[in-house]
Amino acid sequence: MLGKLDWSAIPFDQPIPLIAGAVVLVGILAVLAWVVVKGHLPYLWHEWITSVDHKRIGVMYILLASVMLLRGGSDAIMMRIQQAVAYQSQGYLPPEHYNQIFSAHGTIMIFFVAMPFVIGLMNLIVPLQLGVRDVAFPTLNSVGFWLTATGALLVNLSLVIGEFARTGWLAFPPLSELSYSPGVGVDYYAWSLQISGVGTLVAGINLVTTVLKLRTKGMNYLRMPMFCWTTLASNLLIVAAFPILTATLAMLLLDRYLGFHFFTNEAGGNVMMFMNLIWAWGHPEVYILVLPAFGIFSEVVSTFSGKALFGYRSMVLATMAICVISFMVWLHHFFTMGAGPDVNAIFGIASMIIAIPTGVKIYNWLFTMYGGRIRFETPMLWSIGFMVTFIIGGLTGVLVAVPPADFILHNSMFLVAHFHNVIIGGVLFGAFAGFEYWFPKAFGFRLNDRWGKLAFWFTFLGFYVTFIPLYVAGMLGMTRRMQHYDVAAWRPWMLVAAVGMAVLTIGVICQIMQLVVSIRNREALRDHTGDPWDGRSLEWATSSPPPVFNFAFNPDVRGEDAYWDLKAHAKQQSLQHDAPEYHDIEMPRNSPTGFVCAFFATVMGFALIWHIWWMVILGGIGAFATFVVFAWRDHDEYVIPAEEVAAIDRVNLEERRSLVSMAGTV
Amino acid sequence: MSMTATAGRAHADPHHIGLVIEHPGPAPKRIVTAYGFWVFLLSDIVMFSCxxxxxxxxxxxxxGGPKGSEIFEQRNVAIETVCLLLSSFTCGMASIAADVRNRLWFYLGMAVTCLLGLIFLVIEFREFADLVARGYGPSRSAFLTAFFSLVGCHGLHVSAGILWLLTMMAQVFAKGFRADVLRRMMCFALFWHALDIVWVGVFSVVYLLGSGV
Amino acid sequence: MNLLDPQGPVAAANSTILVDSVFIMLAIVVPTIFAILAFAFWFRASNPKAKFQPDFVYSGRVEMVVWAIPALTVILLGGVAWIGSHQLDPAAPVPGTGSPVRIQAVSLDWKWLFIYPDQRIATVNTLTVPAGAELNFQLTSSSVMNTFFIPQLGSMIYTMNGMVTKLNLRADNEGKLQGLSAHFSGDGFPDMMFDVNVISPLAFPDWVATTAKSDAVLNEDSYKKLMQQGVEKGRPTYRLDDPRLFDLIATQHIPPGPGPELASEAGRSQSGGHDAR
Structure with missing residues (x-):
């Protein structure tokens, strides 16, 4: 009846996951109870859960990422403590538990923190920057988000029911095959990634179509803000790379569930094929994450330097070059497989070539600052911190792209330090910069900058104190994923790294404090103008938070930095006083399709993991029925009458008129 | 203030060279839908290519198991191919019928498409069942694993397509040729034709190349 | 295990390339970081001396330079990578004094088996080699993937079931080194560290003779016992029964090592069907 599921799946003998799971469960129940008792449920349902508004979905993506960041961060803390104490001892985590933690840490940080964070920011901002009312497929957008949430839920479920993969975040076979990993861990891993992968693909298709087909009048390609370009590049990569992940995991699942032989030791299976396939997805994935971050930095550096982006076209070229080349370098992840010198050298050089456009980007930001008037607001601090940190990560990255150097650094702590250097220093700093930069746009009030700056400095310092020791440990021959070790030389560095982790934790606490303090003082921090940073692109041309329809009129763009021109022009001519004629606006109706569909996907995923076949069929029928119901509805749009549009827009105009007259010297 | 930005051009666009064709604004819904679906199809083809x-x-x-030439039956594959190619034609007929809002021809075209798709699936299913019965299931060897997965993946797509096809017919029956129904019909037709293209690949790579060895 | 304290020519070349590459890159990285900090500081909004140039958004000359600097660096490093990958190909010979020693390494769950086919001996978790001689490694795995790595001798390489990878190394100085698996392989992975004893070429035959007197014999049966999942704390040595044992493993004539499921099934049948979870 319940497949492989029985009481032994609950880890009664392992207090840590059990207590952690119980705490999370109690937390969720407490929040739910509070929501129900306070009567917020209808609000939550109508305004958020069923919302197809790209801004709301973007915010929910970021919320999901933030919550999962705490989960992944807890894993990181546990790992750092384990390696600090497990010198000539077993530490406090047995191997089967430690191995789950590092696997979950990697999986969560990439798929459920970094991905939803950048997708959330793109969702939130790109339609605003393009001057349009929504993304191409609003309901699908909601489906995509909720499927991502399903994946995150399944990963967390593995904490209390069963186990998570003990194979590392890419689940290399044959270790991940049934004969070496008979538990449900790898199944949790694979199914949660399959389901959230569908969500990511949907988001990718949606954003590609949005950028290519839904731009406001006059928004030619070469007038799009840099963030739109990097969004386009990143989502093209999603569309091209995520199917590879889906196919690869499908093959692994076929091996595990139906006795196929794609990657088994037996019957001619080929392990090296898995390595090739997974990295053919895995390397573009890195750029899927970091390209949007580059876009964010471009926006931030330009805004806070009070200048247009230096070398815009060069930046566009560099972005698209990275997009294309990122598909041609995957083999550098396994130079040590013995592929032969020609292959290794070619892929090594191809990997270095990516450093050229990336270097160009750094220099263009540098020259954007040159001759600027730099304001060191929190987003700008993150950006400068990024530029310094990312160069070091780039240096070590090019270093491991040199095959002979990789022969001694591969899979070492040096490598661990390298990719944290680029992912924390690049993606996470970028996500935080974007968070600080666009928070006022999303919620209508600024974040407290004292706490924000504290968060930056603690994170920045904590990063170096944590990861420089890991570089050193790698140079001392320490390999990754060691549950315990006997080498005395490694010990001090692991202790320093644990201290660094504590500093990083303080950074995260500052970030939370910043949110709490800012929400408390939101009236004082309120942004009435819609343009708190003296911005340059169209998202600042509407109120904060924007009305559901974003713009009362689709803006007409005549050049780069559309909103900056608007302001400059308005200043020259003082303000035009023509009373505009408002029209009715049609907006997509909210729909529970995404949420219901994800509910069935959760049921189906859980049933597949535990081999509960009747439940799988039930979930499948449910998901199909959800779409049929959606397809059958008669009204998919509702009309906002012109008077309402006018009322909302006039309030906004009154408030920003004062700003425009004060707009900076141009 | 209206949202019409009319800034000094030279300043606004420092790289501006010659004539710039102004982007006309957001595309109509039909174009957007078709474009998005094309992007999906491309991603699906990437998955097939894996x-x-x-x-x-x-x-x-x-x-130590059988080679391709020992298990492929050319006659069946030929019938399958004919079925699918014909179904692409009838699917096209149904699309045209939907565009001119002719219910009879639409139902007829879709029904024949469905029938041809089902014949294809039945033949494929019998081929698979026969192989498994002879002990040549996908667990026999890595070659059979890859064969069953590739051909089966296409078969699953065709099955999903038939489910979609029946849903489309029901929807036209219930809702008529509404704008959103027509957009979905267009996507369905794209999907069905794409499956044909994939089948041409399967046919050439698996059956034609495989039986020669 | 310090990578910058190499004990053989391969490791020395590896670390030279590593250090050279770092310096080539530091030559542009350090000025760039300095420029970032300097520009950010000088052009701060509160500095009245900094000239505000909002129209400085394009300069063909600057563009040329910013594309050229990374491109030139990469061309230089690309050359290093190309030459380095060819010279340091793991399979390339590493000439040494005396006759080369053939060693066949098998990664087991979770220990290393080193077979000396010519000497007809085998050791577990300890590798004894003569200083100065070329070491020809052939490597495979009994089950999952691992990576064979002796940090101070250089270049690591994967071990995979059903496949043989090749690696040539040389140890120049007598002494004790350590090796490890550098690819996660399951619960006992951290215990896959092994000792490397580099002894004088004169002492090597003696060591071989002593080891050959070992009571334990390595043949297909004892190998199958050895490949059961488990950690080996001791340093057992064996007489090698069949010098073709490695080929039998690599060609899968001996089936891959069982994972935990089979082991627990065996345990279950012994303990009368109780699931010892």
Whole structure:
């Protein structure tokens, strides 16, 4: 009846996951109870859960990422403590538990923190920057988000029911095959990634179509803000790379569930094929994450330097070059497989070539600052911190792209330090910069900058104190994923790294404090103008938070930095006083399709993991029925009458008129 | 203030060279939908290409089991191919019928498409069942694993397509040729034709190349 | 295990390339970081001396330079990578004094088996080699993937079931080194560290003779016992029964090592069907 599921799946003998799971469960129940008792449920349902508004979905993506960041961060803390104490001892985590933690840490940080964070920011901002009312497929957008949430839920479920993969975040076979990993861990891993992968693909298709087909009048390609370009590049990569992940995991699942032989030791299976396939997805994935971050930095550096982006076209070229080349370098992840010198050298050089456009980007930001008037607001601090940190990560990255150097650094702590250097220093700093930069746009009030700056400095310092020791440990021959070790030389560095982790934790606490303090003082921090940073692109041309329809009129763009021109022009001519004629606006109706569909996907995923076949069929029928119901509805749009549009827009105009007259010297 | 930005051009666009064709604004819904679906189809083809790649890698790994030439039946494959190609034609007929809002021809075209698709699936299913009965299931060797997965993946797509097809027919019956129904019909037709293209690949790579060896 | 304290020519070349590459890159990285900090500081909004140039958004000359600097660096490093990958190909010979020693390494769950086919001996978790001689490694795995790595001798390489990878190394100085698996392989992975004893070429035959007197014999049966999942704390040595044992493993004539499921099934049948979870 319940497949492989029985009481032994609950880890009664392992207090840590059990207590952690119980705490999370109690937390969720407490929040739910509070929501129900306070009567917020209808609000939550109508305004958020069923919302197809790209801004709301973007915010929910970021919320999901933030919550999962705490989960992944807890894993990181546990790992750092384990390696600090497990010198000539077993530490406090047995191997089967430690191995789950590092696997979950990697999986969560990439798929459920970094991905939803950048997708959330793109969702939130790109339609605003393009001057349009929504993304191409609003309901699908909601489906995509909720499927991502399903994946995150399944990963967390593995904490209390069963186990998570003990194979590392890419689940290399044959270790991940049934004969070496008979538990449900790898199944949790694979199914949660399959389901959230569908969500990511949907988001990718949606954003590609949005950028290519839904731009406001006059928004030619070469007038799009840099963030739109990097969004386009990143989502093209999603569309091209995520199917590879889906196919690869499908093959692994076929091996595990139906006795196929794609990657088994037996019957001619080929392990090296898995390595090739997974990295053919895995390397573009890195750029899927970091390209949007580059876009964010471009926006931030330009805004806070009070200048247009230096070398815009060069930046566009560099972005698209990275997009294309990122598909041609995957083999550098396994130079040590013995592929032969020609292959290794070619892929090594191809990997270095990516450093050229990336270097160009750094220099263009540098020259954007040159001759600027730099304001060191929190987003700008993150950006400068990024530029310094990312160069070091780039240096070590090019270093491991040199095959002979990789022969001694591969899979070492040096490598661990390298990719944290680029992912924390690049993606996470970028996500935080974007968070600080666009928070006022999303919620209508600024974040407290004292706490924000504290968060930056603690994170920045904590990063170096944590990861420089890991570089050193790698140079001392320490390999990754060691549950315990006997080498005395490694010990001090692991202790320093644990201290660094504590500093990083303080950074995260500052970030939370910043949110709490800012929400408390939101009236004082309120942004009435819609343009708190003296911005340059169209998202600042509407109120904060924007009305559901974003713009009362689709803006007409005549050049780069559309909103900056608007302001400059308005200043020259003082303000035009023509009373505009408002029209009715049609907006997509909210729909529970995404949420219901994800509910069935959760049921189906859980049933597949535990081999509960009747439940799988039930979930499948449910998901199909959800779409049929959606397809059958008669009204998919509702009309906002012109008077309402006018009322909302006039309030906004009154408030920003004062700003425009004060707009900076141009 | 209206949202019409009319800034000094030279300043606004420092790289501005010659004539710039102004982007006309957001595309109509039909274009957007079709474009998005094309992007999806491309991603689906990327997924198929992974299975093609796996087949190419594993084709010689027979592990003492049968080779392709020993198990492929050309006659069945020929019938399957004819069915699918014909169904593409009838699907096209149904699309045209939907565009001119002719219910009879639409139902007829879709029904024939469905029938041809089902014949294809039945033949494929019997081929698979026969192989499994002879002990040549996908667990026999890596070659058979790759074969069953590639051909089966296409078969699953065709099955999903038939489910979609029936849903489309029901929807036209219930709702008529509404704008959103027509957009979905257009996507369905794209999907069905794409499956044909994939089948041409399967046919050539698996059956034609495989039976020669 | 310090990578910058190499004990053989391969490791020395590896670390030279590593250090050279770092310096080539530091030559542009350090000025760039300095420029970032300097520009950010000088052009701060509160500095009245900094000239505000909002129209400085394009300069063909600057563009040329910013594309050229990374491109030139990469061309230089690309050359290093190309030459380095060819010279340091793991399979390339590493000439040494005396006759080369053939060693066949098998990664087991979770220990290393080193077979000396010519000497007809085998050791577990300890590798004894003569200083100065070329070491020809052939490597495979009994089950999952691992990576064979002796940090101070250089270049690591994967071990995979059903496949043989090749690696040539040389140890120049007598002494004790350590090796490890550098690819996660399951619960006992951290215990896959092994000792490397580099002894004088004169002492090597003696060591071989002593080891050959070992009571334990390595043949297909004892190998199958050895490949059961488990950690080996001791340093057992064996007489090698069949010098073709490695080929039998690599060609899968001896089937891959069982994972935990089979082991627990065996345990279950012994303990009368109780699931010892």
């Amino acid at each position: 299975f093609f790649a796996a087949y190419a890698v594993l084709a010689d790994q027979t592990a």
